[in-house]
Amino acid sequence: MNESAYLKQLLTLAAKQLKTVVLPESEDNRVLEAAHYVAEIKAVKPVILGNQNHVEEFYKAKGWSLDGIEVIQPETSDKLTSYAQMFYELRKDKGITLDDALKQMHNYNYFGTMMVKAGDADGMVSGANHSTADTVRPALQIIKSTQKGRSVSSAILEVINGKAYILSDCAIIINPTANELADIAVDAAQTALQFGIKPKVALLSYSTKGSGKGEGVDKVTEALSLAKKQLQQQENSIIQIDGELQADAALDAVVAAKKAPDSQVAGQANVLIFPDIEAGNIAYKLLQRLAGAEAYGPILQGLNAPINDLSRGALVEDIVGMIAITALQAAAKK
Numbered sequence: 001m002n003e004s005a006y007l008k009q010l011l012t013l014a015a016k017q018l019k020t021v022v023l024p025e026s027e028d029n030r031v032l033e034a035a036h037y038v039a040e041i042k043a044v045k046p047v048i049l050g051n052q053n054h055v056e057e058f059y060k061a062k063g064w065s066l067d068g069i070e071v072i073q074p075e076t077s078d079k080l081t082s083y084a085q086m087f088y089e090l091r092k093d094k095g096i097t098l099d100d101a102l103k104q105m106h107n108y109n110y111f112g113t114m115m116v117k118a119g120d121a122d123g124m125v126s127g128a129n130h131s132t133a134d135t136v137r138p139a140l141q142i143i144k145s146t147q148k149g150r151s152v153s154s155a156i157l158e159v160i161n162g163k164a165y166i167l168s169d170c171a172i173i174i175n176p177t178a179n180e181l182a183d184i185a186v187d188a189a190q191t192a193l194q195f196g197i198k199p200k201v202a203l204l205s206y207s208t209k210g211s212g213k214g215e216g217v218d219k220v221t222e223a224l225s226l227a228k229k230q231l232q233q234q235e236n237s238i239i240q241i242d243g244e245l246q247a248d249a250a251l252d253a254v255v256a257a258k259k260a261p262d263s264q265v266a267g268q269a270n271v272l273i274f275p276d277i278e279a280g281n282i283a284y285k286l287l288q289r290l291a292g293a294e295a296y297g298p299i300l301q302g303l304n305a306p307i308n309d310l311s312r313g314a315l316v317e318d319i320v321g322m323i324a325i326t327a328l329q330a331a332a333k334k
């Protein structure tokens with residue numbers, strides 16, 4: 001496994017608080033390898049959901065120990081009925097029956113999410129074998145957003161030439177309203193702070209400070225003013241925010257000096273907010289594939305407890321990184 005300097009740093013930080021992270025995809029060898037890696041260096045305590053024999057045979061064939069790893073088979077777990085009861089209580093207003101709830105707990109993403117809700121685990125990482133929707137839906141239904149009515153969104157932590165950037169939202173809210181875009185910007189800045197990044201937030205567009213016109217530009221400028229209001233209410237002066245900025249004006253000091261000379265963010269942005277999921281998702285994957293950026297995420301933001309998604313193309317090191325990130329988010333919540 002290729003452990004970059006950044007990943008090493010994440011693992012060292014995670015090891016200080018040894019959190020429990022559920023991994024519901026034991027059918028995927030990359031997940032089993034990642035669990036071994038984090039357990040062996042005592043960075044995180046993984047809980048693997050799946051068939052005990054299958055997991056034991058995989059580890060035996062590799063010559064690895066299961067020390068520091070818990071394996072739970074949801075179907076035979078003594079928690080199955082209590083989790084079903086809890087899920088039923090949470091969702092009965094939506095018309096589900098206790099029987100529906102019990103069936104749902106046989107879905108490992110639901111069982112794992114319920115472990116987090118019940119306090120039996122600190123966080124969960126899934127998505128190596130599931131779509132974003134399948135990973136995120138249980139979290140939205142069970143863990144819920146920190147504020148009623150506020151949208152959960154996501155961020156990608158990308159490391160390019162040793163420097164960390166937050167890109168948001170690349171995975172959840174398909175076409176955010178100005179209000180949602182403002183929430184995304186503020187929550188992405190908070191995510192940046194969790195990872196030691198002093199946020200300089202750029203709301204990206206095809207226009208810089210009125211150079212272009214259109215509905216997309218109007219949405220971004222409205223989002224900027226709404227985000228500024230939120231930050232003023234929070235009396236948050238650590239977070240600097242500006243827009244609308246083109247990517248070159250956001251990142252390049254020479255271009256910034258020409259296009260947005262008065263901006264405190266232009267030329268130095270490290271939190272990049274995209275006007276919609278198409279721009280965000282395409283941009284983060286281009287950086288990963290063409291510029292060799294390390295990409296961790298989608299990291300969900302605005303949830304009451306950390307549940308995180310993986311790209312189905314994730315490498316073992318990406319999964320290890322997401323397990324460490326989830327543990328660090330859990331540590332920050334306590």
Ligand SMILES: CC(C)(COP(=O)(O)OP(=O)(O)OC[C@H]1O[C@@H](n2cnc3c(N)ncnc32)[C@H](O)[C@@H]1OP(=O)(O)O)[C@@H](O)C(=O)NCCC(=O)NCCS
Pocket residue numbers: 094132133134136137140141145150151152153170171172173174281298
């Ligand atoms: C996130 C996503 C999966 C949720 O959609 P969904 O599963 O159809 O969710 P639903 O509309 O059925 O909503 C399920 C619950 O979550 C809530 N919800 C949906 N999106 C939410 C959000 N962004 N924040 C908070 N709650 C949300 C709903 O209000 C609903 O709550 P309730 O059942 O308690 O009333 C959807 O936005 C999506 O598909 N996004 C794009 C994912 C994707 O393809 N990404 C690209 C690859 S990385």
